[in-house]
Amino acid sequence: MPLSASAPRRPVHRRVIEMQGYQREDGLFDIEGHLRDTKSEAIDTLDRHLEPGDVLHGMWIRLTVDAELLIHHCEAASDQTPYSICPAAAANFGRLAGLRIGAGFNRAVHERVGGVVGCTHLREMLAQLATVAFQTTYDSRREKREAEAAAAATENRPVPRPALLNTCLAYAEDSPVVARRWPYLEPATDRG
Numbered sequence: 001m002p003l004s005a006s007a008p009r010r011p012v013h014r015r016v017i018e019m020q021g022y023q024r025e026d027g028l029f030d031i032e033g034h035l036r037d038t039k040s041e042a043i044d045t046l047d048r049h050l051e052p053g054d055v056l057h058g059m060w061i062r063l064t065v066d067a068e069l070l071i072h073h074c075e076a077a078s079d080q081t082p083y084s085i086c087p088a089a090a091a092n093f094g095r096l097a098g099l100r101i102g103a104g105f106n107r108a109v110h111e112r113v114g115g116v117v118g119c120t121h122l123r124e125m126l127a128q129l130a131t132v133a134f135q136t137t138y139d140s141r142r143e144k145r146e147a148e149a150a151a152a153a154t155e156n157r158p159v160p161r162p163a164l165l166n167t168c169l170a171y172a173e174d175s176p177v178v179a180r181r182w183p184y185l186e187p188a189t190d191r192g
Contacts, residue, residue: 008046013039016036021136027067028066029074029133030121033128033129036058037056037057040053045082059077068100071099072096089113089122095112162182
């Protein structure tokens with residue numbers, strides 16, 4: 001176990017999220033997520049009685065994106081929910097078509113499917129699905145970046161700065177990973 005030993009405890013709630021990225025034959029990518037919540041004890045909602053282990057939330061979402069992370073289609077489904085009204089929110093996730101995964105994505109998601117038109121649990125999955133989309137399409141974007149870097153080097157221009165710089169410890173501009181991965185990267189200019 002990677003964490004330290006815990007205090008004595010009993011299970012109450014379990015959430016399992018599974019996500020998978022696929023490359024389609026038409027060149028697009030499907031990014032799918034499935035969320036399942038279960039309780040360890042029987043509970044009653046206004047609309048359902050659940051025995052221990054019954055699924056409280058059983059939800060799916062699929063983003064169809066291109067290599068540049070533009071969302072072409074979004075489909076959601078809520079198979080199990082605490083209230084009978086909840087599945088109606090899934091249709092609104094189609095509003096995400098046309099968004100690009102990148103800076104400001106979470107804010108744009110909230111603008112389109114936040115609050116009373118969306119579902120908290122489906123919306124929460126989108127941030128992680130964005131990361132899966134990035135990982136799934138990485139090789140497709142890498143080829144384009146490498147071509148741009150080669151052209152810049154040939155033309156004696158600065159190599160474009162990777163978007164990953166300064167997004168985590170490993171990609172800190174002064175880390176050994178960055179020095180090995182991008183040995184010819186010019187240092188950032190002081191914008192002071």
